[in-house]
Structure formats: C-alpha cells, structure tokens
Amino acid sequence: MHPCLEKILLNEDEIVARCKELGQQLTEEYKHNEQPPLLVALLKGSVPFLAELIKHIDLDIQFDFMDVSSYEGTESIGDIKIIKDLDCSVKNLDILLVEDIVDTGRTLKTVKTMLKNKGAKTVRVVTLLDKPDRRVVDIEADYTGFEIPNEFVVGFGLDFNQKYRNFPFVGVLKEECYK
Numbered sequence: 001m002h003p004c005l006e007k008i009l010l011n012e013d014e015i016v017a018r019c020k021e022l023g024q025q026l027t028e029e030y031k032h033n034e035q036p037p038l039l040v041a042l043l044k045g046s047v048p049f050l051a052e053l054i055k056h057i058d059l060d061i062q063f064d065f066m067d068v069s070s071y072e073g074t075e076s077i078g079d080i081k082i083i084k085d086l087d088c089s090v091k092n093l094d095i096l097l098v099e100d101i102v103d104t105g106r107t108l109k110t111v112k113t114m115l116k117n118k119g120a121k122t123v124r125v126v127t128l129l130d131k132p133d134r135r136v137v138d139i140e141a142d143y144t145g146f147e148i149p150n151e152f153v154v155g156f157g158l159d160f161n162q163k164y165r166n167f168p169f170v171g172v173l174k175e176e177c178y179k
C-alpha cells in the first residue's frame with residue numbers, strides 16, 4: 001500500500017459493482033424520457049467515475065465537461081470560478097451532473113443554478129461519494145454511490161494536490177501527508 005494511505009475505504013470491486021447498479025438505475029429512470037440525458041462531468045475528479053458509470057447506462061447519452069474550482073489543498077475557499085465551460089448548449093436538455101464527491105455542497109449548488117439559468121430543462125446529480133457531515137449548503141445528490149465519513153479521501157479521481165487520482169480504489173490519506 002502507498003505510504004501516504006491510512007486505509008482503503010472502498011475497493012475497486014465495490015466501486016465497479018455500485019457503478020453498475022447506478023447505471024442500471026439511471027437507464028430505468030431515463031428510458032421513457034423524450035431525450036436521453038446529457039451527462040455533465042466536473043473535471044478532473046469525476047473522470048474515472050464517469051468512465052465506469054457510462055459503461056452501464058444503456059441509452060444514447062452524450063457527455064461534456066466543465067471545470068470549476070474552489071479547492072486548494074484540503075480546505076474549501078470561497079466562491080467557485082469557471083476554468084472550462086461546456087462546449088455545447090444545455091438549452092431544453094435534461095442534464096445529469098456527474099460529481100466525484102459532494103462535500104460542503106457549494107460546488108453543486110452553484111453549478112446547478114448556473115445550468116438552470118442557461119435554460120436546462122432538468123438538472124439532476126449523480127455523485128460517487130457523499131460526505132453528509134460536511135454539508136453547509138442545503139443540497140442533495142439525486143443518486144449517490146457511497147456515503148462516507150468526514151475523512152479526506154483520495155483515489156478513483158480524487159486527489160491531494162493533483163496526485164493519487166489514478167488509484168483504482170478510494171483510500172483515506174494519512175494526516176501527516178497533508179498537514
């Protein structure tokens with residue numbers, strides 16, 4: 001195991017199995033929709049989750065990316081800024097926002113509002129991880145992979161200073177490695 005890891009919280013098999021369940025659930029939810037949803041993934045953390053999830057969605061979906069930022073190290077700082085906007089219009093589309101983790105909820109709330117203001121028909125959220133204890137804004141994901149305790153996690157897209165995103169599992173970082 002990597003020397004900066006305290007423990008593994010979710011192993012690869014568990015994550016893949018849950019992505020399969022979520023993919024099947026989303027297929028059911030959207031299959032009678034007029035149009036398949038546009039998946040909007042938030043860079044960079046949601047990329048491994050998006051890649052696994054879409055294998056299990058049996059619909060003609062499309063996806064696009066946005067990059068917003070509010071995070072430096074392990075503490076949230078202030079408002080989010082748009083680093084990369086969507087390539088396509090969201091007007092009258094059913095949007096499924098794909099997140100790696102919902103923490104304070106600020107990112108989600110802001111991006112959701114932004115997409116609605118741009119004319120999206122509906123905006124729902126699927127997140128791999130949820131840390132409910134950390135919430136400061138009143139918002140919930142519509143579909144959640146796993147609820148986790150208030151610990152700083154890395155892997156499966158989640159990073160510490162841009163590292164460890166490539167771990168195929170979600171692990172807890174040792175405090176001495178980020179303090």
Ligand code: XMP
Binds near residue numbers: 070071104152158159
């Ligand atoms: P908010 O607070 O806006 O933050 O819900 C969501 C974003 O915060 C990052 N985040 C983490 N990243 N390990 C990480 O690697 C964590 O434990 C963690 N908690 C929050 C993440 O980028 C997410 O999109």
Ligand code: MG
Binds near residue numbers: 044045046100
């Ligand atoms: Mg993120």
